Amino acid sequence: MLRADKTHKTRKTQRCASVKACRHILAIEGMSRDAIVALLDKAQSYVGGDSGKRRRLSVLEGYSVINLFFENSTRTRTSFEMAAKRLGANVVNMSVATSSIKKGETLLDTAATLNAMDTDVLVVRHPCSGAVVLLAEKMTCPVINGGDGAHEHPTQALIDALTIRSRKGRLSGLKVVICGDVKHSRVARSNIHLLNTMQAEVHIVAPYTLVPSGIDELGVRVHHDMHTGLRDADVIMMLRIQKERIHGAYVSSPREYYHFFGLDRKKFAVAKDDAVIMHPGPMDRGVEIDSELADDIDRSLIHQQVEVGVAVRMACLQTVMES
Numbered sequence: 001m002l003r004a005d006k007t008h009k010t011r012k013t014q015r016c017a018s019v020k021a022c023r024h025i026l027a028i029e030g031m032s033r034d035a036i037v038a039l040l041d042k043a044q045s046y047v048g049g050d051s052g053k054r055r056r057l058s059v060l061e062g063y064s065v066i067n068l069f070f071e072n073s074t075r076t077r078t079s080f081e082m083a084a085k086r087l088g089a090n091v092v093n094m095s096v097a098t099s100s101i102k103k104g105e106t107l108l109d110t111a112a113t114l115n116a117m118d119t120d121v122l123v124v125r126h127p128c129s130g131a132v133v134l135l136a137e138k139m140t141c142p143v144i145n146g147g148d149g150a151h152e153h154p155t156q157a158l159i160d161a162l163t164i165r166s167r168k169g170r171l172s173g174l175k176v177v178i179c180g181d182v183k184h185s186r187v188a189r190s191n192i193h194l195l196n197t198m199q200a201e202v203h204i205v206a207p208y209t210l211v212p213s214g215i216d217e218l219g220v221r222v223h224h225d226m227h228t229g230l231r232d233a234d235v236i237m238m239l240r241i242q243k244e245r246i247h248g249a250y251v252s253s254p255r256e257y258y259h260f261f262g263l264d265r266k267k268f269a270v271a272k273d274d275a276v277i278m279h280p281g282p283m284d285r286g287v288e289i290d291s292e293l294a295d296d297i298d299r300s301l302i303h304q305q306v307e308v309g310v311a312v313r314m315a316c317l318q319t320v321m322e323s
């Protein structure tokens with residue numbers, strides 16, 4: 001258990017005075033296999049049972065966690081809050097809409113303010129790729145990336161990995177197909193890095209307009225047709241079209257998009273018999289996925305993804321605080 005006494009805080013401040021010494025969770029890219037497995041194992045210990053599901057633990061007793069979300073969020077912000085509270089921390093949800101950021105304060109001035117308040121962990125979501133890394137360089141406490149632009153969403157990829165591992169017993173060797181707006185999706189990017197590190201076979205299916213540039217360097221197989229991409233898939237991950245990041249016309253119409261790239265029973269039929277469906281949420285039912293298929297409890301793991309969200313974020317908070 002961590003000790004929230006003054007000595008510990010002083011040591012923590014000294015240790016983190018050098019940015020390099022500070023342990024953050026900013027991206028899956030560059031994270032080792034061992035680090036991923038350690039986070040998944042720790043998260044697993046918090047799933048179900050009485051090891052943390054309802055009971056308030058004292059692992060982060062006396063520590064403060066600030067959730068700083070510059071973008072809308074339901075699952076991520078709420079589950080970080082629940083995770084921090086279950087570990088005994090005090091949680092502050094900073095609303096950007098009512099903060100000085102709206103008055104023009106820069107990101108770096110916000111960092112200086114939060115440093116001065118002796119924050120213990122900062123969880124940040126920001127619409128710009130790289131903003132969370134920039135903020136972390138200025139913070140004296142660990143920072144966890146809750147999603148930055150189209151760059152990374154590391155905790156979502158860990159959630160997805162734990163969900164797959166729980167159902168399939170492994171990640172390596174599985175054919176995982178990520179479908180939809182890969183270009184603007186931080187979830188896709190984090191998942192691609194994690195699944196490659198864990199030696200899964202990663203495929204993407206997307207219209208030409210929604211494939212990111214530099215995809216060749218990401219080590220995935222690219223398809224533009226669901227019937228070829230989904231063949232013999234073990235896991236199918238559907239993505240929402242990231243309208244908030246799209247300027248201009250990337251898809252002709254939601255109806256046409258659903259016809260070619262929406263997951264329905266017919267397209268799903270070419271996957272393996274025991275294939276599973278995932279989606280990070282929020283879903284646009286009838287655009288990227290058939291509503292009834294999304295709710296099929298035999299095939300869809302979407303509910304399980306939300307369920308393990310708190311456990312994964314507990315593991316991340318504990319890990320950064322213990323580093």
Ligand code: NCD
Nearest residue numbers: 075076147153240280281282
């Ligand atoms: C994702 C995100 O914010 O990137 N949602 C989430 O965190 N569960 C995916 C999305 O918004 O489409």
